Amino acid sequence: MLKIMGFPGEYIQGEHALSSIGDIANRQQFKKIxxxxDPATEGRILNKVTKSLxxxxxxxxxxxxxxxxTYKLIAYLTQTMQQHGIDSLIALGGGKAMDTTKGISKRLHIPMIICPTVASSDAPTSRLIIIYDDQHKVQxxxxTQRNPDIVLVDLDTIVHAPARFFAAGIGDAISKMFEVNQCKKAHGLNSFSTSPLETALLLANHTYYNLMQWGKMAYEDVKQHQISVSVERVVESTVLLSGLAFESGGLSLAHALIRGLTAIPELxxxxxxxxxxxxxxxxxxxENREHQFIIELINFLRSVDLPTTLYELGYQQEISDDMLxxxxxxxxxxxxxxxFEPALNSENLRQAIIRTNHYH
Incomplete structure (x- = not known):
């Protein structure tokens, strides 16, 4: 049986990594980019890129x-890039700018450099493109045919973004140890439609241990706009390790729950x-993890201002059966x-949500 794992062509991380983007483009022989x-990058961040180019x-x-x-915007920009003879792309900003760029790259079969300006998720390294309709619903x-050619992470930009985004990246990444191991246990498939290689489990497990060791210190440093060893290790974990783990290892309940939670307007x-x-x-x-293990997880998440109950997530009404x-x-x-093993059903999921909301 085939097992597939995907990687970006290069992953580059450093204090002022965006200042090297011109040299990188020349090395890749990009002629017209x-x-x-994102509008949020106008000023210091965008200037760093254009100056280097x-x-x-x-x-x-x-x-x-x-x-x-949207499909409409991707089609429009694809035509625009063709008219200008573009041979490569740079995405600078958040997830939707990255996804739009991935969509254009897919249609034109040209390389891209992904430059996330917040470390809020592990999407930059992946092939996934989330496309919305005009009402902002997932369509x-x-x-893409392959993972991004280059992912470029500028740490100075990351630590000057709001710390809430940095914490969200920790929240997205910490699930991967649980999800990848469950996916394998349940004989699930990764995003390449194969069983995961052991490397994916190794990366998922290491992501968890890195975050538990360095996450709190890194979060405090980011709140002070400081780059530290802790910040470097956490960014590498939340962007690179977690990205490789989820795409090549598979996802499970923690991400499935997003579909349910976002059906509640308050969440x-x-x-x-x-x-x-x-x-x-x-x-x-x-998963019936040991009590002390769950307490340590909850305490860690709270230490970086992440929610561990529906109330902390923003649902401050009484939890009704209809809502559940x-x-x-x-x-x-x-x-x-x-x-997931054992198989999920309405009752065991209901009990887990209720227990989580009162866990102490």
């Missing part, structure tokens, strides 16, 4: 990304990693929910 950037005599055109990653999930606006952090506690409870039914029904409709 389409730069898609100009100093390296790399031709580029800029497009300010605003709005949503489709696509995959729908929370950051992805905040929802996953809560889902990780539910998964740990449902909505969460459970939507969660069990997600394919990831099948990656």
């Amino acid at each position: 389409g730069l898609i950037y 100009s100093q390296s005599n790399v031709e580029y055109i800029c497009y300010k990304f605003a709005g949503e990653c 489709a999930v696509e995959k 729908a606006s929370q950051l992805h990693g905040e929802l996953v952090a809560y889902g990780t506690v539910v998964q740990a409870v449902l 039914d909505i969460i459970i029904t939507n969660t069990l409709q997600n394919d990831y929910s099948q990656h």
Whole structure:
């Protein structure tokens, strides 16, 4: 049986990594780059990129990304890039700018450099593209033919972003030890539709231990806009290790729960990693982990201001049976929910959510 694992062509991380993007483009022999950037990067961050490209005599055109990653926008920008003879792409910003760039790259079969400006999730290294409709609802999930050619992480940019995003990245990543191991145990498949290699489990497990050891210190440093050894190790864990682990290892309950949680209006606006952090506690409870282990997990998540109950996640009303039914029904409709042993059902999931909300 085949087992597949995907990797970006290069992963580059450093204090002012964006300042080297011109040299990197020349090394890759990129001649004319389409730069898609978030409005939030205008000023210091965008200038760092354009200055480096100009100093390296790399031709580029800029497009300010605003709005949503839709089929319509991807088609429009694909045509625009073709008209300008673009042979490569740079994504600068958050997840939707990255996904739009991935969509264009897929259609034009040209290389891309992904430059996340927040470390809020492990999406940068993956092939996944989340496409929305004009009402901001998920319309489709696509995959590029290969992982990004280069992922470039500028630590100075990361530590100057709001610390809440950094914490969300920890929340998204800490689930991977639980999810990848459950996916293998339940004979689930990864995003390449194969069983995971042992390397994926190794990376998922190491991600957890890195975060438990360095996460709190790194979070405190980010709040002070300081780059430290802790920050370097946590960013490598939340962006690279976690990204490789989820895509090549598979996902389980902690991510399936997002479908259920976002069906509740009071929870729908929370950051992805905040929802996953809560889902990780539910998964740990449902796995019947030792009491002390779960307490340590909860204490750690709270130490980096991540939610561990529905109340902390933003649902401050009394939990009703109808509300639980909505969460459970939507969660069990997600394919990831099948990656769990013993099999999930309405009753064991209901009991796990109730226990999690009163765990102490």
